[in-house]
Amino acid sequence: MTIDPRSHTPVYVQVADLLRERIEAGELGPGASLPSEARLTQEYGIGREAVRMAMSILRSEGLVSTVRGHGTRVRETPQRQRVELPAGASVIARMPTGRERRELHLDEGVPVLEIRRGKSKAEVQPGDQVELVRPSD
Amino acid sequence: MTIDPRSHTPVYVQVADLLRERIEAGELGPGASLPSEARLTQEYGIGREAVRMAMSILRSEGLVSTVRGHGTRVRETPQRQRVELPAGASVIARMPTGRERRELHLDEGVPVLEIRRGKSKAEVQPGDQVELVRPSD
DNA sequence: CCCCATTTGTCCGTATGTATC
């Protein structure tokens, strides 16, 4: 697969798609390092900005995690704890607020589960660590 | 609040944090326009790239929506439909894959609810349109 | 400890395209 600069789809989206495929196919497993930005600019014959925007997309999808001076790695697939959703409760999925992300130590691209029971304050759970269950009756 | 170029946190993350605060505090309500890129580069004394990456983060969080040639606005808070979570089912929150985002016509920064019942294939619901409910017994 | 190569972060200049007013 290669990049088509004349395509209607932006170059950086094409790059993100290519890398996402390689990750989802298991070619780049959890913990594996992605090629460096310099490497990707050479391999695809594109500018660094396109590469960095592609990385930004993958981070926002929770697929990878970038550390300055080190590189970008495929995120580990999280082990989720099973939590019971109480009777009469409801739940939504959304992105965390700034405070929530700091307090729950959430990476970019990690949603939260907001559980409401009646009129009381909502409970917020990290979306990458929790699996909600409604038991069989 | 200002920007500290010598902080260990990247400038673009700081800018995103500042703008997020102003949005969450209600200073920038739903529908309100954010300052233009040029304006922000001047106000904070930073470069374009930092501003654009900050905007990219806020978009990825579903907080704002950018229209080319017009500007960036705070997104309206979505109305959610109530859907019952079946007995014996479980649910997780995660970001959609590229294919899911296209097929479900999801905006940037919108997570999905993945509902599993037994060993059958999972059902995926848009996180900004659905509220899962477990009825009172 | 420092040195060094690697890698990402940041800024700048430039250019073209596209959408809105």
Add this chain to the structure above:
DNA sequence: CGATACATACGGACAAATGGG
């Protein structure tokens, strides 16, 4: 039509963090 504003894309340059020797 022009002015404005964002989107995409390339190039160069330097700063800062990491990790290995």
